[in-house]
Amino acid sequence: MATASKRDSPRNVILVGATSGIARPLGRRLVARGWNLVVTGRDPARLAPLADDLRVRGNGTIATLVFDPSDAAAVAGLCGAAAALLGGPIDGVIVCHGTLPDESGAWLDVEQTRGAIDANFTSAAMVLAAAAQALENRPGAFLAAISSVAGDRGRQSNYAYGAAKAGLTAYLSGLRNRLHPRGVVVITVKPGIVRTPMTEGLAAARSPLAADADTVARDIERAILRRQAVLYTPWFWWPVMTVICAIPEAIFKRLKL
Numbered sequence: 001m002a003t004a005s006k007r008d009s010p011r012n013v014i015l016v017g018a019t020s021g022i023a024r025p026l027g028r029r030l031v032a033r034g035w036n037l038v039v040t041g042r043d044p045a046r047l048a049p050l051a052d053d054l055r056v057r058g059n060g061t062i063a064t065l066v067f068d069p070s071d072a073a074a075v076a077g078l079c080g081a082a083a084a085l086l087g088g089p090i091d092g093v094i095v096c097h098g099t100l101p102d103e104s105g106a107w108l109d110v111e112q113t114r115g116a117i118d119a120n121f122t123s124a125a126m127v128l129a130a131a132a133q134a135l136e137n138r139p140g141a142f143l144a145a146i147s148s149v150a151g152d153r154g155r156q157s158n159y160a161y162g163a164a165k166a167g168l169t170a171y172l173s174g175l176r177n178r179l180h181p182r183g184v185v186v187i188t189v190k191p192g193i194v195r196t197p198m199t200e201g202l203a204a205a206r207s208p209l210a211a212d213a214d215t216v217a218r219d220i221e222r223a224i225l226r227r228q229a230v231l232y233t234p235w236f237w238w239p240v241m242t243v244i245c246a247i248p249e250a251i252f253k254r255l256k257l
C-alpha cells in the first residue's frame with residue numbers, strides 16, 4: 001500500500017462511482033496517500049459504510065455525495081459541490097461507474113441498447129465535460145475514467161457495452177488533446193477482465209487472464225502519479241489487444257468472441 005511522501009502533496013479528488021469493485025481499493029490507496037476524497041454513488045446506504053472504512057485508513061478528509069451521473073443538473077454542480085465539501089478546489093476527478101449488460105439478446109432490445117450506452121458512455125462523458133470545465137485552468141490537475149479493452153474492437157458477446165467504451169475512449173483521447181496545452185492530464189484506463197461484482201458468476205472471471213481489483217487499482221494509482229495517458233491493466237492486455245485489433249475483418253467476423 002502506498003504511503004504519503006514529500007512529492008505527493010494532498011490532493012482534492014472526486015471518485016465517481018466510488019462503490020464499484022475497482023474504485024473501492026483505489027479509494028483506499030488514495031486515502032493512504034493522505035489525499036482528500038469526495039466519494040459519490042447513487043445509494044446513500046452503500047456510500048456511508050464505504051466512507052467510514054476510508055476514514056480509518058488515512059488522515060485526509062472524506063466526504064460523501066449522493067450523485068447520479070445521468071442527472072445533468074447534478075453533473076453540472078458536481079465540482080462546485082465537491083469543492084465546498086472539501087473546502088478547496090478540486091485537483092482530480094476519477095470516473096469509475098459503469099454496468100455490464102447481458103447482451104445475449106441485445107441486438108433485438110432497443111431499451112437495453114440505450115441503457116448500455118447511457119450508463120457507460122453518455123453519463124461518463126457528461127461528468128468529464130463538467131470536470132474539464134472546472135479543471136481546465138488548473139495546471140497539474142488530472143481527469144481519469146475507466147473505459148475497457150472491450151472498446152478496442154467490437155465482439156458479438158458485448159458490442160453495445162464495447163461501443164459505449166469505444167465512445168468513451170475516443171472522448172478521452174479528444175479531451176486529452178484539448179487539455180494537454182493547459183497542463184491537465186487525461187488518463188484512459190483500459191482494464192481487461194477484473195473480478196468484481198460486475199463479473200461475478202461469469203465464466204470470464206474464472207479465466208487465468210482475470211485480475212483482482214486491487215491489482216487494477218494499484219495500476220490506476222501509478223498512472224495518476226506518473227500522469228500516464230493510456231493504461232492497459234494488467235499490462236498484458238496491451239499486446240493481447242494489439243493482436244486482436246490486427247486480425248483482418250474477413251477472419252474476425254467468423255470468430256466466436
Ligand SMILES: NC(=O)c1ccc[n+]([C@@H]2O[C@H](COP(=O)([O-])OP(=O)(O)OC[C@H]3O[C@@H](n4cnc5c(N)ncnc54)[C@H](OP(=O)(O)O)[C@@H]3O)[C@@H](O)[C@H]2O)c1
Nearest residue numbers: 019020021022041042097098099119146148193194196198
Ligand atoms: N470488472 C471488469 O471486468 C471491468 C473490465 C473493464 C472495465 N470495467 C469498468 O470498470 C468500471 C468499474 O467496474 P466494476 O467492475 O468495479 O463495477 P461494479 O463493481 O459492478 O460497480 C459498478 C458501479 O457503477 C455504478 N452503476 C451501476 N450502474 C449504473 C448506472 N446505470 N448509472 C450510474 N452508475 C451505475 C454502481 O454504483 P452505485 O449503484 O453505488 O451508484 C456500481 O457501484 C466500470 O466502468 C466498468 O465498465 C470493468
